[in-house]
Amino acid sequence: MMTVEEFRKQAHKLVDWMADYYRHIEKFPVKARVNPGDIYRQLPEIPPEEGESMDSIFKDFEHIVLPGMTHWQSPNFFAYFPANSSYPSVLGEMLTATLAAQCMIWDTSPAAAELEEKVMNWLKQMIGLPQAWDGVIQDTASSATLVSLLTAREKYSRYQINQKGFAGFENFKIYCSTETHSSIEKAVKIAGFGSTNLVKVAVDAQLRLNPEALEKAIKNDLQAGQRPLAIVATLGTTGTTAIDPLNEIAEIAARYDLWLHVDAAFAGNALVLPEYRWMIEGIEQVDTFVFNPHKWMFTNFDCSAYFVKDRQALLRTMSILPEYLKTETTGRVNDYRDWGIALGRRFRALKLWFVIRNFGVEGIRQRFREHIRWASELEQSIAEQPDFEIMAPRTLNLVCFRYHPKKIRDEARLDALNEQLLHTLNASGRLFLTHTRVKGRYTLRMVTGQTYLQQSHVQRAWQFILEQARQLKQV
């Protein structure tokens, strides 16, 4: 077994490696260049019988594992949405791993529960949610959405389904848009509603949920004897960051007495900017809200912030109290195991606390504003090129575009050309982008949101895209 002195020595070495990694991160190909099985084949079939030295373990980390990693913290990472970390976040995470506390209830680490409560209250102020709401850290937005729909299910069935199952409560309907994230459908399945009871409402030209189509769908379902239960609105769709019109959706939720959940996984971060608060007009009518500091707010995965208006409904839905978990403080403190799915919980508030304190709220705002400005400049550069086109309106720091030489009119050929462009770009190792389809058309997505991104990275990336596109053999 490793001694504490050996641990000290190894830890110092690792910290040096970590700092060097971040300093030289741009030297690695952003997207891992490996084929399926490449890593697996290099690892022994059986676990070691005798303990091995850290030096030999670390050597394999560098030579086998690292080449198979995609470098999400590279400033040339423009793919998906970011999963940002930052120096203060890593430092907080090191302490979380060191304390290795199981923070299921207040009693198992009071500071973890109280710091979480405080930091959630900070976040609530930072993004302008109603002060009476309560927040809790979940592992992911997917879990938060599941918890929200379970709470809706229980509140509207008077907590009967938890007890007796669905008998007598069939035909609940859940509404979202056709652009909604796949985690909504997954939650609908797991919560037992059945995916055929998820109604995907049409979107407008800007890919936002169309409130008229929503109301029509609800009316039709009511006439057909179905039971409309909940609406999931998205602020910042994954494809194009479209913002569903919350105010109008909230009015419909009020009119038909429906549960309203907001999935703001990525774009919710931008609410720290007063100029984006228009996105949550109508928030008083909302029941639950989730956004991911682990996407844009410099806090390493996992850290998803879930806020609820009716904390009693959440607790009644999720709480369990076996004898061995009863304590003197039960009922007087926040026992967060009752606020989500898992019993066991990591001390996730610590890294978020480090981030908010070390950046400062204004520091976070400044970085976000730069990211958004660079996206707007990128959008302009793209729009100025006659052989490129913008494919969807930009709301934040995601630009959706494609290469479109004027002489090519055939849409299938354009799709193939852009797919070829994306693969060429990513194979270069110099940057990493992903794609979506906008109204059926193959579209490149470029998010300018990585923690240590600078303007020069965006400009160099765009020059490289231009160059590569014009060198493509036109299929």
Ligand SMILES: *Cc1c(COP(=O)(O)O)cnc(C)c1O
């Ligand atoms: C990323 C994303 C999710 C899923 O987030 P997880 O935390 O990975 O579950 C859900 N909704 C939207 C809009 C997203 O962009």
